[in-house]
Structure formats: C-alpha cells, structure tokens
Amino acid sequence: MTPIRRLAATLRDPRLAGSFGARQWNALIAVARAERLIGALAVRLEGRGLPVEVEAVLADARRSSEQERRAALWEADCCRRALKDYHGKAVLLKGTAYVAANMDAGAGRSIGDLDILVAEKDLDEVEKALLAAGWEWVKEDAYDDQYYRRWMHELPPLIHRERDRMIDVHHTILPRTARPSPDPAAMLASAIALQPDAQQKGVRLAKFSSWHGLHVLSPADMVCHAIAHLFADGEMEGGLRNLWDIDRMLREFAGSANFWDALAVRARRHQLLSHVRRALRLSERIYGTPVDEKLRGHNSRMDNLFEARLMARDGWGRQTRPLLRLAFTIRGHAMRMPPAMLARHLWTKWRRS
Amino acid sequence: MPHDPLYIRVPESELVWHPLDAVTLVYHRRSGQTHIVMEPVPQILSVMQDRAMDAPAIAARLAEDYELPQTDAAAIIGARLEELAALGLAERVSPGQADGAEGGP
Amino acid sequence: MMHELRIRVGPAAFRIGSAWRAPVAALERLYAAYPTPSYCDYTVRLEPARPWRRWLRPSVMISGDYMLPDAAPLPLVQGLLAAEMGMNLQMALGWRRHLLLHAGAAEKDGRALVMTGMSGSGKSTMAALLGESGWRFLSDEFALLGLEDGAVHPFPRLVSLKNEGIEALEQRVGHQRLGPRLRGTPKGDIRHLVPSHDAIQRMDEAALPRLILFPRFGEARAIRTVPPSELFMRLTQASTNYVALGEAGFAALTRFCETVPARAIDYRRGEEGLELIDQLWAQFP
Known part of the structure; x- marks a missing residue:
C-alpha cells in the first residue's frame, strides 16, 4: 500500500494504525502534513496507545489545530462585531463554519482565511463596514482588482491591519464564469442562524455576544458547497482533505430525515448534480462513506482518473504524476472561465511577468 | 443630548492576569492574544464586572478608590473603552441589549 | 532515488x-x-x-x-x-513541545545561560566560544524552554559559524570538528562546527535558567539591566511559537521573565564578552 493510500485507509479505520512500523509512520506523517490532514488524523488516532514518538507528533498536531480553531472562531467573532449594523445574513463558509457549528468535519481541521458569503447587492455595505473595522486591501494591482470584481466570486481579499488575518467576502460560491452556476440567493435564504448559547451545536459565547447575523449554510447546501469547492475550484489541490470534509458531513447529516432527498434537490438547483454524484462515489471508494445508492449513480471510467489525481503524492510528501496534475490544472481553469476569457487572462499574466 | 455609549466587558473567566513591574499582562483565552496594559485599564475592567456601564459611571466608581483628574476623567476612560472594544476585551452595547446581558441567557 | x-x-x-x-x-x-x-x-x-x-x-x-x-x-x-x-x-x-526562543544557550554549575538578540549580535560565536571554555554548549540557535519544568532543553545542532566567528573557533578546535568553508552564501562565509563530545552525549540533560543576556558585539563595554516587562516583550518577538502555544506559552514565558535576571551587554571582542559573562555569572548564584 502506498503511504497516501495508507493515510486514507487509516482515517477510514483507525484500528489499522496499530500495525505500522517506524518507516511507515515517517512516510504517513509526511503525507498527512502535505495533505493538511495531520490534525484530522491526530484526532482520529487519539487514545490508541501508539509508539511514544508517534504520540508526540500527534499531540503537536492536536495542539496546532486547537489553536487554529480558536483563532478562526475569534476572527469570526471580530467579523460579527464589524458587521453589527448590517442587517443581512453573513454566512460563514468552509472550516470556520465547521468549527462554529461544532461539526465532525471541524475536528482537527486546518483553517486559514475567513470566508463569508453575503448578498451581492450588499457587497458595498459589507466592504465599507470591514474597512471601517480595520481590514485593508491586500496590495493588488488594478488588473487583478478588476479581474476579481468582474469575474470571480469574491471581493479582492482583505487583511486586518492589526491581526494580520485575511477575509474573503463571497457573493456566490463559484466564479460567475464557471459552467455550473449555483444559486447564492437560495443558499442565503436557507442559511441557518448560529445559536448563541447551545452547548452541543454552535459555539459557546461570552454572554454579551449574540451571533447577530452570523449564519452557516443548511446541511445540503454545505455539502454542495464543499463538493463545488472540491472539483471546480482550481486544480484539486488538497482534494483529499476536501473529500474528507465531505465524508464527515455525509456521515453526520445522513441520520437526519430526508437528507439525501434534500441533497438531490439542492444539487439540481445549484447545477451540481453530476459533481455531487461523483463526489459521493469518490467518498465511498476512498473513505468507505455510506451513501445513497440512487444518488451516487453508476461508476464511470473518469472516477479512476479523479482517484489517481487525489492520490498523487509519494512518501516524502512530494507531488507525483506531473502530467496528470497538468491535465487537472487546465481542467480547473477551463471550468472557471470560458476559453476566450482564459486566453485573455493568461496573456495578461504572461505580459506582466 | 447624546448618551455616552454603554460597554460590557468580557467575563473574568476569559482572562489571565499577570502584573510585571510597571505593566500588566493580560492573556485573553478566547482570542489567544496577549495584551500589555497599564493603569487605568485593569482598574476600569475590575470596576465593570458583569454590568453594562458608560464612561461617567465608571469614572464615578473609580473616584471612590482613586485620585482622578477633576475635569476629563470620563473622557480618558471613554478613550480607553474604545481601545478595549477594538481589542475585543469590551463591547459596545445598546441599552436594550444591556438589560438582556445582565441576567444572561 | x-x-x-x-x-x-x-x-x-x-x-x-x-x-x-x-x-x-x-x-x-x-x-x-x-x-x-x-x-x-x-x-x-x-x-x-x-x-x-x-x-x-x-x-x-x-x-x-x-x-x-x-x-x-x-x-x-x-x-x-x-x-x-x-x-x-x-x-x-x-515545534509545539517547548517554548522556542531564538537564542543561544550554555550550561555551567548545572544552570543555563541564555543569550538572545538580533542576528549578527554574536550569540552563535559566543555560544561556541563558551562551549570551548568550560561550559557545556546547549544551542546556538534555539533554546527550548520547558512548558512544565521551566528548564532550558538542549538543541545542540551544528554551530553555524559566520565570518569573524570562523577564525575565532579555527584557533581553538581541530579541523576534524569543522565542516568545509562555504563561501558567498546569503549570510557571507559559513563554516559548521561540531559541538564537543560532552555536549552531544548529554543532549537530553536540561538545566534551569540562571541568567539571560542580550549581547551586542562591536560596541564599547557596557552592562544594562533589562526589566521583566521589556524582557517579556523582547522574548515574544524572539519566539516563533509563543502565539501558537496559547496559554501554556503565556504561563511559561511569564514565569521565565519573573524569575530570570536579564542584562544587555556590549563588548568589542570575544574575549571581553567572555569576561563580562563570567563576571555576571558570579553575581547570580
């Protein structure tokens, strides 16, 4: 078994970890770090009495993800305070949403920037409120700025001048030019307000805080977003981690009534049905996720290619299979932008460098 | 006439205090940030407890225990409260919210 | 492969x-x-x-x-x-198992001396010189401060000697303990020094800190007391994982700053630096 396959297998079944030797651990740890899955692995393997050297590495990883979790929640809270007078919904996305809603997908997850979704008509208001609260534009040149605002699904990134943390303000979940066009208005309409005080679900807050306006996506939309992110956002870089998010969510949400029906309905609505089907198949293959038979559909030969792309890393943590990766790079760009626009974009980039 | 803004501070359980010669270090558990503060900041936070208060009310309470400047004590305290709010150690609340905050949910 | x-x-x-x-x-x-x-x-x-x-x-x-x-x-x-x-x-x-300070360290009488400051302040050279003058070399780059025990844990990697530090140590150690001279690196000339046999053998032996110094090389001889609050601020700047360690880092660093005396020292030559260190070391038993 290759180290990256061993990583996926161990996440799926932590009992396997008892049989690994030192060389296997060294490779597994390098691969897990490269895939940003070391925190998730450390949480999965907690309390298994592994060799002390391994336990020390895993304890470091748990400490790091605890710190990332705290920083992400604090950043969300800072954003809440900045948007206090904004009366629309501000929806937390990705890692911050998973930890804020205390979901399994948040356990040990690495979290970078803060991503939020707001209504497109409110972008100016939100931008002004953030600028007033100490966020600034990351230095971008005029071309990039225009590119972001015209074609991408977010404002150009903002960074907070004191805390040095980035926020991405999205008005939709994929670029405007992407072939599937998910319906952000529907996502906003069904977004769920975070509960200020729930101990089980939702963050524990200081009692003066109210989440006033902070939301997360509904379960079906959250899965749709994660799947859109897995396939359509760039080059499937970090895909194994994104797929792990999906596995955790599917397992957690599957228990609630009508989840699979709701997922099918939302997938259609967001033009992501084929993506959702493929993600279910990949998640089932790689992580053994129990999925809805009807929705997953039939295996396709392309699935093998996607799986190979997700597993393109060696035991030193290096990316392998450059040709396959390149195929996905072009694919990633083509999905985001119609071809003529892509040519113009690349040309502008080449001329500048 | 405009009211002085009301503030409520973070709960004591979120803070770790450590005086070190001329300054006081405060570790804020929820944000993971360390702040270095000087007088009258620790005193302001200690007076506020769990109540929503404005700068003149804090000045009045502090005047019971400390020598404060006669004229602009409230203005100085108001400026410190704004800084505390920027750090996330205090938060501006509207009078309606302040009532709810008193009891807690 | x-x-x-x-x-x-x-x-x-x-x-x-x-x-x-x-x-x-x-x-x-x-x-x-x-x-x-x-x-x-x-x-x-x-x-x-x-x-x-x-x-x-x-x-x-x-x-x-x-x-x-x-x-x-x-x-x-x-x-x-x-x-x-x-x-x-x-x-x-x-690294998350200790508070990591960008500092050199050496041990004598069972207690640790920590030296920190900007790159080029001479802490690497000074740590290496101490290692050849009756001290046990602990580290020239990272001092690992124990989160629970408050002790300085050794990290005796190869010493990275730079420019004038190279000559100072070439006079004291045999060539079998020196790497090749690397010319024209981004940091100037570099030569690696293998720590003493004793420093390597005892790499798992920690020592409680007795003194921290901010050495500055090439200035007229002087000693200045660094108050705990200034020490705290300077060490948060000298640590790469203080923020990441959260409350445990805060507790370890405040304890260190409260209990370990700190001095800034200026000296012109390595010999003068060693003299100053001996003088201060004797003051804090």
Missing part, C-alpha cells in the same frame, strides 16, 4: 531526503556522533528546482513538512547549509 539520513538533535528527530549524495555525505560526517532515530518528527527535502537542474547548474530547493513559499534555492555546494536551514524551518514552524 532519494538519499536518506536520519538525525536526532535534542528532542527533535529529522528525516532528510536529498536528490544528491553530496549533501548527505557531508551531513553524515559532521553528525556521526549523533543518535540515529527510527521514528522522525519531520521530513526535510533537498530537491532540484526543476528536474534538469539536478545536473545542470544544480541548485537546491529546501522543502519539507513545513515550507516557505518564496525560499530561494541555494547552489549545490551549499547543500549542507540548505539541510540546516530546512531543519531550522521545521522547528520554527512546527
């Missing part, structure tokens, strides 16, 4: 993979006395920037578990430096 070497330095174990034999051979010679671990905390990779750059004007990209996106490659003859930078990077970005 990759050439592999595993090394343990103090509490941290590294797995180094290189596309070339030469850097690994150089490391093997200099790290011969260090333990070889089975399990490793970190992977460091020395790779060509592009596949053909393995042979053509070979240059070494430093990568590994933790990486900086814009790290410039080094020429292959500086592969030893590349490996060292790679190991430092893993510690600086990944």
